Amino acid sequence: MIADRVAAARERDEDDALEPTAWENRVQMEPVLVETARQLGITSEPLPESDAPLGCERRDGRQGLSYDLPELEGAALDDPESALTDVARAWEELGYAVSSVGGGAGDVWRVNAETPEGAIVEVLTGPAATIVSGETGCFLEDGAPDEA
Numbered sequence: 001m002i003a004d005r006v007a008a009a010r011e012r013d014e015d016d017a018l019e020p021t022a023w024e025n026r027v028q029m030e031p032v033l034v035e036t037a038r039q040l041g042i043t044s045e046p047l048p049e050s051d052a053p054l055g056c057e058r059r060d061g062r063q064g065l066s067y068d069l070p071e072l073e074g075a076a077l078d079d080p081e082s083a084l085t086d087v088a089r090a091w092e093e094l095g096y097a098v099s100s101v102g103g104g105a106g107d108v109w110r111v112n113a114e115t116p117e118g119a120i121v122e123v124l125t126g127p128a129a130t131i132v133s134g135e136t137g138c139f140l141e142d143g144a145p146d147e148a
Contacts, residue, residue, distance in 0.1 A: 019139055019140060019141075020117070020139060020143075021139055021141040021142060021143020021144075022053060022064070022065045022066050022067055022136050022137075022138075022139040022141065022142055022143060022144075023067065023142060023143035023144045023145070024143055025066075025067075025117055025119055025136040025137050025139060026067045026069060026136045029069050029115070029119050029121070029134060029136060030046065030069060030070060032094070032121060032134075033046070033069055033070065033072060033121065033132050033133070033134060034046065034072065036087055036090070036091075036121065036123065036132050037072040037074065037132045039086065039087060039090065040074065040077060040083055040087070040123065040125075040130055040132070041074065041075070041077075042072050042073070042074030042075075042130060042132065043074070044072055044073060044074060045072075046070030046071065046072050047070055047071045047072065047073065048070070050067075050068055051067075051144070053065040053066065053067055053142050053144070054066050054067065054068065054135070056138035057138065058138045058139075058140075059118070059138075062140070064138040064139050064140050065138070065139060065140075065141070065142050066135055066136045066137060066138045066139070067135065067136045068133075068134075068135055069119075069121075069133060069134035069135060069136065071131055071132065071133040072131070072132045072133075073129055073130070073131050073132075074129065074130045075129065075130065076125060076126060076127055076128060076129060076130060077109075077125045077130055080103070080109035080125045081103070081109065083125070084101050084109055084110075084111040084123060084125070085101060085111075087111050087123055088101045088111050088113070091111075091113045091121065092113075094115075095115070095116055096113040096114060096115050096116075096121065097113055097114050098111065098112070098113040099112055099113060099114065100112055106126065106127075107126055107127050108124060108125070108126040109124070109125050109126070110122065110123065110124050110125075111123050115137065117136075117137040118136075118137030118138055119134060119135065119136050119137045120134050120135045121133075121134040122134055
């Protein structure tokens with residue numbers, strides 16, 4: 001029994017060493033948001049985002065760090081149901097788990113998904129605008145370039 005616990009702890013340490021940092025996940029996810037926005041006809045640059053890491057709880061119960069992903073904003077969509085269904089399909093092809101596609105109160109439509117690494121991506125669209133946003137997964141290490 002003790003040997004099993006030691007082996008499990010070593011395996012977890014090895015898995016932790018292979019895990020990307022929160023910043024690496026942010027860098028990996030930003031092009032996904034930009035491509036999603038492009039697919040929706042949004043050509044604006046990402047809005048400035050906070051460079052401050054966020055505290056989060058990992059699936060294994062340990063504390064970690066995540067980052068907001070840069071938002072992209074554009075005009076309302078002519079056919080939100082069709083556009084968001086296409087986004088959901090593209091995300092599923094990337095291996096993301098799409099958890100919702102649909103309309104809500106006040107003609108607001110939403111699609112969101114989770115990546116295998118735990119990042120969340122989302123598109124909200126309504127009569128006034130469309131927003132593409134997200135948050136990285138929750139990782140043990142920050143990894144930001146200015147980290148001391």
